[in-house]
Amino acid sequence: MQTRRAILPDAPRIYELISQYSDDGTLLPRTQQDIFENVRDFVVVEDKGRVVGCAALHFYGLSLAEVRSVAVDVEYHGRHAGSTLIKGLMAEAKYHKVQRVFLFTRVPEFFGRMGFTVVPHDLLPEKVHKDCIVCLRRHCCDEIAMVHGRVPLHELTRRSGNRNLVTIQG
Numbered sequence: 190m191q192t193r194r195a196i197l198p199d200a201p202r203i204y205e206l207i208s209q210y211s212d213d214g215t216l217l218p219r220t221q222q223d224i225f226e227n228v229r230d231f232v233v234v235e236d237k238g239r240v241v242g243c244a245a246l247h248f249y250g251l252s253l254a255e256v257r258s259v260a261v262d263v264e265y266h267g268r269h270a271g272s273t274l275i276k277g278l279m280a281e282a283k284y285h286k287v288q289r290v291f292l293f294t295r296v297p298e299f300f301g302r303m304g305f306t307v308v309p310h311d312l313l314p315e316k317v318h319k320d321c322i323v324c325l326r327r328h329c330c331d332e333i334a335m336v337h338g339r340v341p342l343h344e345l346t347r348r349s350g351n352r353n354l355v356t357i358q359g
């Protein structure tokens with residue numbers, strides 16, 4: 190299995206993969222039009238020429254990006270398609286010189302194996318302001334925020350009420 194950057198003709202298959210997991214709320218739903226417009230965010234993983242998984246890297250600023258829409262065809266679970274995809278996305282992040290990559294997930298064990306660390310949600314105000322604020326589950330969120338790599342000490346910000354929080358800046 191190997192990864193490559195997605196191209197426009199992959200969009201219908203990417204839509205199909207994401208849709209497998211959006212009906213039950215595992216993934217945020219995305220329209221086919223949205224995928225056409227943002228197909229350059231995506232990396233896909235192929236097995237013998239067939240796209241069996243996809244994942245996207247969405248940029249927030251010079252040094253911050255989010256992993257989104259990670260989906261592996263159910264027939265390929267447990268065959269390292271998912272970890273291959275995340276390695277492909279991290280290579281993209283490195284290519285773009287992004288220092289920090291974050292995600293929100295319900296499968297922290299998987300991403301923990303890929304080098305992500307659990308952090309409090311409010312360390313990611315960019316995400317909270319963009320998506321969480323309009324999310325129906327914002328007061329009962331069961332997603333776990335994770336960041337790849339070390340959080341530099343110089344970003345340590347003392348906040349009133351919580352002296353241990355740090356801010357991840359874009």
Ligand SMILES: CC(C)(COP(=O)(O)OP(=O)(O)OC[C@H]1O[C@@H](n2cnc3c(N)ncnc32)[C@H](O)[C@@H]1OP(=O)(O)O)[C@@H](O)C(=O)NCCC(=O)NCCS
Nearest residue numbers: 210259260261266267268269270271272293294296298299
């Ligand atoms: C999560 C998902 C991407 C994993 O893909 P995958 O191809 O099955 O994962 P891999 O085979 O690459 O697994 C890599 C390692 O993580 C482990 N792992 C995979 N899924 C796991 C899970 N849900 N919980 C704990 N560990 C998991 C594997 O056992 C494997 O461990 P190993 O290296 O010791 O063998 C896939 O199950 C999926 O598409 N799920 C539905 C959509 C989803 O939840 N996306 C993430 C939303 S943020």
